[in-house]
Amino acid sequence: MTTTQESSSLGLQRSRPRVVIVGGGFGGVYAAKRFRGVDVDVTLLDRGTSHVFQPLLYQCATGLLSEGEITTPLRHLLRGYSNIHVALGEAQSIDADQKVLTASRFDGSTFDVPYDYLIVAAGMRQAYHGHDEYIQWAPGMKTLDDALAIRRKLISAFEMAESLPTPEERKPWLTFAVAGGGPTGVELAGQIRELALRALAHEFQSIDPGEARVLLLHGGDRVLPSFNRKLSAAAQATLDKIGVETHLGVHVTDVSETSVETTSKDGAKAKNRFDARTILWTAGVEAVPFASVLAQALGVKQAAGGRIEVNPDLSVPGHPNVWVVGDMMALKDLPGVAEVAMQGGRHAAGCIARTVERGAPDRKPFKYRDLGSAAYIARRHALVQAGPIQMSGAVGWVSWGVIHIAFLAGYRNRFGTLLNWAVTLASGARRERAITYGDPQSARQPYDA
Ligand SMILES: Cc1cc2nc3c(=O)[nH]c(=O)nc-3n(C[C@H](O)[C@H](O)[C@H](O)COP(=O)(O)OP(=O)(O)OC[C@H]3O[C@@H](n4cnc5c(N)ncnc54)[C@H](O)[C@@H]3O)c2cc1C
CATH class of the missing domain: 3.50.50.60 (FAD/NAD(P)-binding domain)
Structure with a gap:
């Protein structure tokens, strides 16, 4: 370089x-x-x-x-x-x-x-709130590179678990911890469970991907605090149903290659350590x-x-x-x-x-028109909140889909995404899972001679 x-x-x-x-x-x-x-x-x-x-x-x-x-x-x-x-x-x-x-x-x-x-x-x-040392073990979720790094971590974890001989050795590889119970954390946790329950369900010989433990670690007293209490409770019920294990009122106080530690925010300050080889960070920006x-x-x-x-x-x-x-x-x-x-x-x-x-300054104050917000929880369940309109369950899920397709840039992306959603809905399949060990020769930069 x-x-x-x-x-x-x-x-x-x-x-x-x-x-x-x-x-x-x-x-x-x-x-x-x-x-x-x-x-x-x-x-x-x-x-x-x-x-x-x-x-x-x-x-x-x-x-x-x-x-x-x-x-x-x-x-x-x-x-x-x-x-x-x-x-x-x-x-x-x-x-x-x-x-x-x-x-x-x-x-x-x-x-x-x-x-x-x-x-x-x-x-x-x-944001890692003064703990930048967590970055190496707990990637965030803001960029395309982050998403691809997380995909690599997730797929590798299932493959690692499959290759290990004992349940004890497999367990930390099949434990996924997500820090942050806002929309990104909830969506990620729900999708990891769905990946395990549906897409990977019948593809492994040694492990049952459905045993994947997904921990959602959140400091607040309810997930999705930007939504009203009723919608947040509906989301929690769905997370419980698909097997996401939610821990509320806890701070993540340590992250290492092999584990994550939480401390309760109440007076007891109780500590809990989970052996997890995949830790993902969505707690703040x-x-x-x-x-x-x-x-x-x-x-x-x-x-x-x-x-x-x-x-x-x-x-x-x-x-x-x-x-x-x-x-x-x-x-x-x-x-x-x-x-x-x-x-x-x-x-x-x-x-x-x-x-x-x-030819002369023309400035007006910015007036924001709030069109509401939406969050995906699981198959056939999403939340939409727009002023007096509140939707959850299947109705919310369809509305969520329509909103996201409408805002995706370009017809090709819209069509491709719709097709992919339809196939995944019908068969559970997820095909974007290619990872390799990496080839040192292909690490050459495009501008290298
Ligand atoms: C996982 C996730 C899910 C989300 N879900 C929703 C949702 O459902 N609904 C919703 O309304 N919002 C959602 N958001 C929030 C929404 O995406 C952001 O509010 C929005 O992207 C902000 O737009 P922006 O233009 O300010 O910044 P961004 O979209 O982040 O764009 C910033 C751009 O600046 C570039 N950049 C940064 N630094 C430099 C630099 N020094 N030089 C040159 N370029 C630079 C980056 O490459 C990037 O392209 C979500 C965000 C995330 C991360």
């Missing part, structure tokens, strides 16, 4: 205002799309090539969907937008006076991207490192979780040409959900577009 620090701009001609968008997630893509036909040059920068549909990451992690079905190449997604340039790179630093953002390429070299307007939608990452870089460069403070506080129009206080949208922004108590990011991205881009078109 080279570490040269050569700098070069992207070679865009300066003829009209330049907009730079950092992040090709929900916020960044919806911001970019708002610029169709607007007289600006847009650069969309992301450290990955594709838009990832995070709400279905757990289905990719558990072998139901392929990575292709939950991602769309950004270049393909924005191919019809002649004023949008997609750049692969990781935003590293920013010179707010000169209005230049510096990003790094895969090989470590850097390039500069000048801007007149900047929209940052770089999202969050998993924090802003990606670029948020601190941005805050420092702009001289603003970070809010809880490292988010950047924004004005009502989503611009950064004191920096009318810089906007932060999506999970990374802190505004009132808006939740970190896809709709906030999509609407926020569109709003910030709209302010810029109108300013450019009218």
Whole structure:
């Protein structure tokens, strides 16, 4: 890998205002799309090539969907937008006076991207609350790499168990601990049980995958605290039915290669250690490192979780040409959900577009339209909560499916996902389970000679 620090701009001609968008997630893509036909040059920068549909990451992690079905190449997604340039790179630093953002390429070299307007939608990452040493044993669930690492861990665990001679040796490999009882933790725990109960049920000779013990470890007094109590109780009943073992009111206080320790939050502070070879972490999020870089460069403070506080129009206080949208922004108590990011991205881009078109600042306060939230629990059971509308069970499950298909990017992904769901529903099969020992020769980087 080279570490040269050569700098070069992207070679865009300066003829009209330049907009730079950092992040090709929900916020960044919806911001970019708002610029169709607007007289600006847009650069969309992301450290990955594709838009990832995070709400279905757990289905990719558990072998139901392929990575292709939950991602769309950004270049393909924005191919019809002649004023949008997609750049692969990781935003590293920013010179707010000169209005230049510096990003790094895969090989470590850097390039500069000048801007007149900047929209940052770089999202969050998993938070380990001061215990970064857990990362090596307990991967989080925020990126495509996380989902693929989890898939590898899950499939390897069943294979390891199958190869061991005694039940005692197999047990820790067949114990799966998920930290965090929010939507991601609940979805992941439910899917691991379904993988064991249905997809793998008749494929092993020595083990019964149905014996897989799935522990859901949660600090609160009920799972899915963002849903109302009735829906949360319905979810708990389904988790109990499919055999997920829920432990409420506990903190995870230690993680190692072979075990996880919990401590009860009550006065007793009772400790419990579970021998588990697969530990997954969904307990909390924090802003990606670029948020601190941005805050420092702009001289603003970070809010809880490292988010950047924004004005009502989503611009950064004191920096009318810089906007932060999506999970990374802190505004009132808006939740970190896809709709906030999509609407926020569109709003910030709209302010810029109108300013450019009218030749004078045109900013409106952001008004969030809450379309509700949904969570998958198990086959034929999902929750949907939207204002007075509350659904669970099969009705919720169908609605959940419709919502997710509608928001997946591209007809191909929608069709592929629907087909996969139908096949899995009918047969239980999950085919995205290919793992290998790894071939040292194929570890060569694409730019190696
Ligand atoms: C497992 C999971 C399930 C979820 N389920 C739901 C759900 O059911 N419903 C719902 O509404 N929401 C759900 N969410 C939340 C939703 O996905 C987020 O709110 C949404 O993705 C936020 O959009 P964003 O644009 O702010 O950030 P993201 O979508 O995270 O996009 C950030 C982008 O920035 C890029 N990036 C980061 N740092 C840099 C850098 N330095 N340089 C360049 N690029 C960078 C990343 O590669 C990424 O593409 C879920 C999230 C997860 C993780």
